[in-house]
Amino acid sequence: MSKKVALHNLGCKVNAYEVEAMQQLLEKAGYEIVPFEEGADIYLINTCTVTNIADRKSRQMLHKAKKMNPDAIVVATGCYVQTDTQKLEADSAVDLILGNNQKKQIVEALEEYEKEHAKKVKVIEINKTKEYEDLSIGYTAEHVRAYIKVQDGCNQFCTYCIIPYARGRVRSRKIAEVLEEVRTLAARGYKEVVLTGIHLSSYGLDFPKEERESLLSLIQAVHEVDGIARIRLGSLEPRIITEEFMEGISALPKVCPHFHLSLQSGCDKTLKNMNRRYSAPEYAEKCELIRRFYPAPALTTDVIVGFPMETEEDFEDSYEFVKNIHFYETHIFKYSRRQGTKAAAMDGQLTEAVKAQRSEKMLKLHEIRAKEYETAMIGRTLELLLEEEVEIGGKTYFMAHSKEYVRAVIEKTDAHKVNDLVKAKAVDFADEHVLLAICEDLY
Ligand code: SF4
Structure with a gap:
């Protein structure tokens, strides 16, 4: 047995x-x-x-x-x-x-x-590991969207993060191996892949110079796979956003206009204390660049509040910055002291009460901005990938995500099934953060 x-x-x-x-x-x-x-x-x-x-x-x-x-x-x-x-x-x-x-x-x-x-x-000892461990999947528990790991490790050493010690240095998966997995998943019917890694923007940095591949060349290769209709990118570091990168991906229609650009703070002093390697103005320029290539992209981010030595003024700077970027979604984390990191040993640790108060304020802003972004979609035609059946107010719908990763429902009929890609016009809200859309045609 x-x-x-x-x-x-x-x-x-x-x-x-x-x-x-x-x-x-x-x-x-x-x-x-x-x-x-x-x-x-x-x-x-x-x-x-x-x-x-x-x-x-x-x-x-x-x-x-x-x-x-x-x-x-x-x-x-x-x-x-x-x-x-x-x-x-x-x-x-x-x-x-x-x-x-x-x-x-x-x-x-x-x-x-x-x-x-x-x-x-x-x-x-993971720090001595240079080889990418080639694990692969043939299917996934997710119904319509397949997350594919293409990279491991991180060389950044943000002062609050233990991950480089647990995951070691940057190791990238060979494009040929990624493609083999994407083809297997496409043959099984998956239409959307999400390229993910510990520090995705470092993809290819460890390859020898003569065979240097980049995140852009990886995306271009995945774009060629028949059956895959959407490519979504996992969390990116702002410095990957260059003219060349944006020109490259905007020429690929399967790439979703959804960019999760990790911010962590909108205050330069705090960014420096975090050992993040960009300034707030540089970050803002990257957002402008994305918006030059895509008319209404979904920009999402992560922000830490209550980092050691973050004064009320620093927090206000960060808050104003987040407010002005107009993110679709902001994931807010109260700073959590992680043993073994530089930040855990820093002076100026803040109380949980201060962190909670700042988190609440940022959360309210997130709610307003998310609603604004979703409301602006009403009247637009969205491309929806149908994911599952749901009941809302006694009616059955298909729940879906748009290319921007906005949630929307269409009424369930026999004309469609889970994993279909449909075009539908957003007309209203069906529920909190869920748009109601009317189907236009089947792809
Ligand atoms: S936060 Fe991200 S970029 Fe910074 S060290 Fe951790 S894994 Fe690397």
């Missing part, structure tokens, strides 16, 4: 991709995948270390797994493993520890463990 494996993921889209890749390796090797409940023979937790809370959650899930079945093999993989190996080695709830860049060996590592029944620790 085949062994039952339950997997659980914590953290970002890259981690989610990697856990799916491990699941598919295990399935291929004959393991049965079961829900993360009692009764599995093996529990695999793909851990996260982005905040102190993520560390705690990772440990909690490992202990929960052992409690669900004390005889099961509990496997810890992922980022927390890299930053706190010793603690996990000493933890009796954990039987097998696989670091980043060891995930591909999941099947062999389990076989080895079963033979020897002694705790196994396979964690390498």
